[in-house]
Amino acid sequence: MLYIFMAFVAGWLIVLSMVFNSNLAKKIGIFQSTLINYSVGLFVSGLLGIVMNNQIDLSLVKLNTIPWWVYLGGFVGVAIVSASNYIIPKIPVIYTTLLVYVGQLTFGLTLDYWSGLPVSRNRLIGGFLIILGLLYNFRIDQINTGEAEF
């Protein structure tokens, strides 16, 4: 239950960080604002690390036991920012959530399967319902903005 709540709060954090970062990007540019975003993030991470004081074990042996590509999360993060900056302005705003979520769900289910979580029937039904709900609201947005294309 705690994890469900945390994942829900994460959604709030996405919106807040997106709004602030895009405001900053409009003022100083997308890559500049991303640099500041990661600098502030690194500073806060360092503070958290000190405050939480959880045994930070930086022995090279331990870092070496993990495949190198696991370290690329931060790189992928910047790739997402660059790609969104390029793609999102070129498609109608109301499509964005729908399309991005279709990608998240298909890749997410595949990655879950790959990391040992089976793709059960209920998970597939759930994913399908989420897309259905998004489509429904997408249709309402379309009617409201007077866009005819579906």
Place this chain on the structure above:
Amino acid sequence: MFKFGAVLTGGLTAIMVTLNGILAGNIGDFIALIIIHIVGLITVGAIILFKHKKFNFNKEIPFYYFTGGAFGVFLVLFNNITFNAIGVSLTLALGLLGQSVAAIIIDHFGLIGIKASRFDKRKIVGFGIIFAGIVFMIIGS
């Protein structure tokens, strides 16, 4: 073509959450946060050097515009913890719901400098279906 690009962006998000989650599961939540931000910083720093981007701070920028990165840290932390507990697809599905609720409230009341636009009550049906989908996903995992 750009629509396919948007789908791929979503796929990249799932990949990122998985990579960061595996890293945190192996070396600990807080050291993972530091490494993730260092790697991101190196990447964007390289782009800025390569593209010769200039910094221009002459415009007046409200202080809170710089706080996005702080929210981002907790976003990554929460994603890493939930990834290791409930997997990536449920983490992202719940994130989507949280995101939608936050967006509705911010839009409806016109918070943090966003122009207010009233919530269309007909959309409750759509969110009901999305919520049912999340319940199915929780049952299924």
